[in-house]
Amino acid sequence: CTDVRASMSASSSGDLASFEADAVRFYLESCKIPSIASGHLFAAPDAANVIVESSWKQRNVCVGEMSHYDRLHFVKIDEKGVASVNEAPFPQKQTKNIELKRSSPSSKYRAVVVSSDDKKKQFLEIWSKEHLFCSFDVTSSKEHGKIVCDEPFCCMEWSKREDKILFVAEKYVPKSASFFEPKTAEDNAGEAGKQYLYRESWGEQLPVYHPLPVLFDMETKTTKCIDGIPERLSVGQAAWDSNYEGIFFIGWEHFPRRLGLRFCDNRKSAVYYLKFSDSSLELLSYPNRSVAHMRLNTSSNTLVFFDQPEGGPHKSCQRLIAMDLETKTKTIIIDTVEKTIGADDFPGLFVYSVAARLWLRGGDSQELVFATQWRSNREVVSVNVKTKQLRKMSPPELAGSWVVLDVQDNLVLCTYSSFSSPFQLFLLRFKGDDVVPIELTQPPLLFEDKFTWQCISFLPTSEPFKDISFEGLLLEPVSQPDKLPLIALCHGGPHGICPTDYSATLASFCLLGFSVLVVNYRGSVGFGKASIDSLVGNVGTVEVGDVHQAVCQVVANGKVDPSRVFVTGGSHGGFLTAHLVGQYPSYYRAACLQNPVI
Numbered sequence: 001c002t003d004v005r006a007s008m009s010a011s012s013s014g015d016l017a018s019f020e021a022d023a024v025r026f027y028l029e030s031c032k033i034p035s036i037a038s039g040h041l042f043a044a045p046d047a048a049n050v051i052v053e054s055s056w057k058q059r060n061v062c063v064g065e066m067s068h069y070d071r072l073h074f075v076k077i078d079e080k081g082v083a084s085v086n087e088a089p090f091p092q093k094q095t096k097n098i099e100l101k102r103s104s105p106s107s108k109y110r111a112v113v114v115s116s117d118d119k120k121k122q123f124l125e126i127w128s129k130e131h132l133f134c135s136f137d138v139t140s141s142k143e144h145g146k147i148v149c150d151e152p153f154c155c156m157e158w159s160k161r162e163d164k165i166l167f168v169a170e171k172y173v174p175k176s177a178s179f180f181e182p183k184t185a186e187d188n189a190g191e192a193g194k195q196y197l198y199r200e201s202w203g204e205q206l207p208v209y210h211p212l213p214v215l216f217d218m219e220t221k222t223t224k225c226i227d228g229i230p231e232r233l234s235v236g237q238a239a240w241d242s243n244y245e246g247i248f249f250i251g252w253e254h255f256p257r258r259l260g261l262r263f264c265d266n267r268k269s270a271v272y273y274l275k276f277s278d279s280s281l282e283l284l285s286y287p288n289r290s291v292a293h294m295r296l297n298t299s300s301n302t303l304v305f306f307d308q309p310e311g312g313p314h315k316s317c318q319r320l321i322a323m324d325l326e327t328k329t330k331t332i333i334i335d336t337v338e339k340t341i342g343a344d345d346f347p348g349l350f351v352y353s354v355a356a357r358l359w360l361r362g363g364d365s366q367e368l369v370f371a372t373q374w375r376s377n378r379e380v381v382s383v384n385v386k387t388k389q390l391r392k393m394s395p396p397e398l399a400g401s402w403v404v405l406d407v408q409d410n411l412v413l414c415t416y417s418s419f420s421s422p423f424q425l426f427l428l429r430f431k432g433d434d435v436v437p438i439e440l441t442q443p444p445l446l447f448e449d450k451f452t453w454q455c456i457s458f459l460p461t462s463e464p465f466k467d468i469s470f471e472g473l474l475l476e477p478v479s480q481p482d483k484l485p486l487i488a489l490c491h492g493g494p495h496g497i498c499p500t501d502y503s504a505t506l507a508s509f510c511l512l513g514f515s516v517l518v519v520n521y522r523g524s525v526g527f528g529k530a531s532i533d534s535l536v537g538n539v540g541t542v543e544v545g546d547v548h549q550a551v552c553q554v555v556a557n558g559k560v561d562p563s564r565v566f567v568t569g570g571s572h573g574g575f576l577t578a579h580l581v582g583q584y585p586s587y588y589r590a591a592c593l594q595n596p597v598i
Contacts, residue, residue: 019512022511022512023508023512026507026508026511026512027504027505027508028061029445029511030504030505030507030508030511031058031059031061031504032058032444032445033058033422033423033443033444033445033502033504034056034057034058034423034444035056035057035058035423035502036054036055036056036403036405036415036423036425037055037056037057037068038054038055038405039052039053039054039055039405039406039413039415039425040052040053040054040103040405040406040413041406041407041408041411041413042103042107043107043408043409048076048077048078049074049075049076049077050074050075050077050408050411050427051072051073051074051075052072052073052074052075052413052425052427052440053070053071053072054070054071054073054405054413054425055068055069055070055094056068056069056070056071056091057069059504065096066096067093068093068094068096068098069091069092069093069094070091070092070094071087071088071091071092071425071441072087072088072092073085073086073087073088073425073440073441074086074087074088075427075438075440077429081429081431081436083427083429083438085438085439085440087440095114097114097115097116097117098112098113098114099113099114099115099122099147099149100112100113100147100149100154100156101113101156102156102157102158102356104158104162105158105160105162106162107129108128108129108162109126109127109128109133109158109162109218110126110127111124111125111126111127111156111158111165111216112124112125112126112127113125113138113147113149113156120139121137121139122138122139122146122147123135123136123137123138124136124138124147124165124216126218134218134221136216136221136223138169138223141172141223142172143172143214143223143224143225144169144170144171144172144212144214144223144225145169145170145171145172145173146169146170147167147168147169147214148167148168148169148170148208148211148236150206150207150208151353152236152237152250152261152292153168153208153211153234153235153236153237154167154168154236154237155167155168155236155237155238155239157238157239157240159240159244160240160244162218163217163218163219164215164216164217164218165215165216165218166213166214166215166238166239166240166247167213167214167216167238168211168212168213168214168235168236168238169211169212169214169223169225170208170209170210170211170212171209171210171211171212172225173199175195176191176192176193176194176195176197177192177195178192178193178195179192179193200254200258200259201259202234202252202258202259202260202261202262203258203259203260203261203262203263203264204259204260204262204263205262206261206262208234209234210234211234211235211236212225212226212229212234212235213225213226213229213235213238213247213249213274214226226247226274226276227279228274228275228279228280228281229251229274229281230251230281232253232254232255233251233252233253233254233272234251234252234254234258235249235250235251236249236250236252237249237250237293237294239294239295239296240296241273241296241325242298242301242325245275245276245277246273246274246275246276247273247274247276248271248272248273248284248294248296248303249271249272249274249294250269250270250271250272250291250292250294250305251269251270251271251272252267252268252269253267253268253269253270256268260314263314263493264314264315265290265292265308265314265315265316265352266290266308266309266310266311266312266313266314266315266316267290267310268288268289268290268310268311269289269290269291269292270283270284270285270286270287270289270291271283271284271285271291271294271303271305272284284303284323284328284330285305285307285321285330286307286321286330288309288310289307289308289309289310290307290308290309290310291305291306291307292305292306292307292308292318292351293305293306293351293353293354293370295354295358295359295368297359297366297368299359300366301324301325301326302322302323302324302325302366302385303322303323303325304320304321304322304323304333304368304385305320305321305323306318306319306320306321306349306351307319307321308336312536313495313532313533313535313536314493314495315350315493315495315496315525315532316336316495316529316532317336317337317347317348317349317350317528317529317532318336318348318349318350318351319332319333319334319335319336319349320332320333320334320349320383320385321333322385331385333383333385333388334348334349334383334388334390336348336349336529337528337529338528338529338530339467339468339528339529339530339531340527340528343375343457343469346374346390346392347374347375347526347527347528348528348529349372350372350373350497350525350526351370351371351372351373352373353371353403354370354371354404355369355370355404355405355406355407355413356406357406357407357408358370358404358407359407360382360407360409360410360412360430361409361410366384366385366386366387367382367383367384367385368382368383368385368407369381369382369383369393369404369407369412369430370383370404371402371403371404371414372526373497373499373525373526374392374526375455375471375520375526375527376455376471376473376497376498376499376500376520376526377399377400377401377455377499377500378400378401378402378403378499378500378501379392379393379394379402380392380393380394380402380404380412380414380428381393382430391433393412393428393430393435394414394416394428394435395428395435395437398416398418398437399418399500400416400417400418400419400421400500400501401416401417401418401499401500401501402414402415402416403415410429410430410431411427411428411429411430412427412428412429412430413425413426413427414426414427414428417500417501417502418453418500418501418502419447419451419453419473419475419500419501419502419503419506419507420446420447420448420450420451420452420453420475420502420507421443421446421447421448421502422443422444422445422446422447422502423443423502424439424440424441424442424443425440425441426438426439426440427440447507447510447511449478450477450478450510450511451475451476451477451478451507451510451511452475452476452478453473453474453475453476453500454473454474455471455472455473455474455500456471456472456473456474456550456553456554457469457470457471458470458471458472458546458549458550458553460522460542460545460546460549461549462545462549464534464538464542465522465530465534465542468522468527468528468530468531468534469527470519470520470521470522470524470527470531470546470550471519471520471527472517472518472519472520472550472554473498473500473517473518473519473520474515474516474517474518474554475506475509475510475515475516475517475518476510476515476559477510477511477513477514477515480513482561483558483559483560483561484513484514484515484559484560484561485513485514485515485560485561485564485565485566486514486515486516486517486551486554486555486560486561486564486565486566487509487514487515487516487517487566487567487568488517488519488547488550488551488565488566488567488568488580488588489506489516489517489518489519489567489568489569489573490519490521490543490547490567490568490569490572490573490574490576490577490580491518491519491520491524491569491572491573492569492570492571492572492573492574493523493524493525493571493572494523494524494535494539494543494572495523495524495525495532495535496524496525496572497520497524497525497526498518498519498520506518515554515559515560517550517551517554519546519547519550519551521542521543521546521547521550522534522535522542522543522546523535523542523543540575540579543576544576544579544580544583547567547576547580548580548583548584548587551565551567551587563589564589565587565588565589566588566589566590566591566592567580567581567588567591567592568591568592568593568594569593569594569596570594570595570596571594571595571596571597572597573594573596574593574594574595574596574597574598575596575597575598577591577592577593577596578591578593578596578598
């Protein structure tokens with residue numbers, strides 16, 4: 001073990017203790033770099049000004065947990081379009097118990113879901129600009145369980161008059177007492193002996209069981225479950241209709257399967273409309289599909305959502321659907337893309353998060369903005385649902401990965417990062433067909449002078465599907481006179497991706513003198529539907545061959561020491577790692593399998 005660890009050092013004759021000390025130091029330095037969790041745009045009284053609130057998180061190694069804090073930026077855009085940015089002097093530390101927050105349409109109120117330190121109690125707090133307006137003990141309610149704050153279910157929608165809040169909460173389950181304990185009135189509501197009865201959740205990292213829609217009344221300070229939801233459905237992403245006569249929502253079917261929703265987007269679900277007056281339920285989306293990211297444009301009475309086939313690959317190429325709510329006509333705005341030819345060609349939609357607000361110009365237009373996986377990068381795109389035109393809007397000079405946090409009028413709040421440029425906050429100002437980036441923050445550290453990265457496109461050298469390309473992301477330390485050791489990284493999924501976001505782990509490897517090759521093999525998301533489908537029935541062959549081919553080609557370039565090639569990966573990446581060292585035992589010096597699926 002010591003020999004292997006020593007051989008991993010950039011200098012094979014280096015001192016192991018010194019190498020380990022450097023590893024700890026570089027990782028601690030990398031952990032000082034925060035990431036951005038969320039952001040919101042507030043219109044200032046002066047139309048030329050906007051207030052940007054962003055929530056950040058940073059690994060606190062000393063305490064052993066994440067530290068959370070908020071930052072405020074004040075942006076003024078003059079008549080010539082020139083922006084000036086000012087920031088509040090210091091970040092404001094958050095309580096670590098905030099689970100969800102949402103401002104009312106006028107920004108008069110803010111709803112905040114908080115939990116106690118032991119997570120046993122949950123409260124809905126309503127804040128005005130001056131003080132705490134009211135607080136509701138969620139866990140004391142006999143109407144429902146805790147408010148669900150986990151994606152993809154969570155929502156917190158204010159009514160236009162700001163007198164009601166729509167959210168989803170767990171179905172109320174009466175407490176069950178033991179057969180051998182004295183019974184209280186609450187215990188008598190449940191059946192005895194069922195306190196340990198298994199309840200099926202929605203799977204790994206998603207301890208949600210049966211969410212249902214709930215209304216909170218600002219006047220009475222009470223909650224009420226909305227009737228009419230079939231027992232077979234879990235409800236999420238609920239939204240008011242324009243007349244507040246009902247709600248739209250996504251309903252996930254409990255059968256035939258529901259485990260693994262966090263990583264498996266192919267679970268059967270649909271968009272529904274529930275009318276309050278008679279509790280009637282109407283199916284709006286296509287049957288036998290899996291839907292995501294439903295959003296409503298009340299100005300144009302248009303509903304949009306993404307969908308993909310039910311079953312099959314865990315993640316697949318999506319469609320963007322728009323529905324005219326007056327005529328109930330559905331239109332496919334962006335269809336799936338089977339295969340791309342060039343690296344710049346649109347590979348289809350692979351969208352895994354969208355902002356609560358995504359319509360440009362206050363919802364009066366027909367244009368929405370979101371980020372989609374575009375091969376190995378994540379790009380900002382706009383789509384006009386009337387013309388069906390899609391445009392890539394992220395600045396071409398900033399290659400990397402983008403996330404859209406919020407949209408207001410012609411401003412889009414985004415995060416940007418790359419392997420060598422940690423997380424930054426940007427405003428993208430849409431001006432006709434042009435986009436002007438406004439930099440709000442700068443990273444505390446930059447690594448362009450420490451290591452470089454490039455994207456390499458590969459064509460497979462063996463059947464099947466030789467015409468479907470894949471990519472490798474190569475990170476290389478600068479100013480290294482000797483041939484470097486190489487770490488090959490396999491992502492999980494298998495229908496996942498290792499995007500070009502900043503990674504503290506990969507940065508630390510490069511600072512230690514390693515080259516790193518991340519392989520987005522065939523079957524990775526962001527490369528079209530044919531790439532996804534090429535892996536079905538060929539697991540253990542196609543992606544194993546892709547990773548080994550990419551490693552061999554990088555080694556053949558002469559910058560890598562062929563006697564010090566290592567491979568690692570987690571989940572399905574651990575499965576690939578096992579295959580690689582099993583099929584090529586003399587090629588890889590060492591391997592690290594993280595929670596491998598073997």
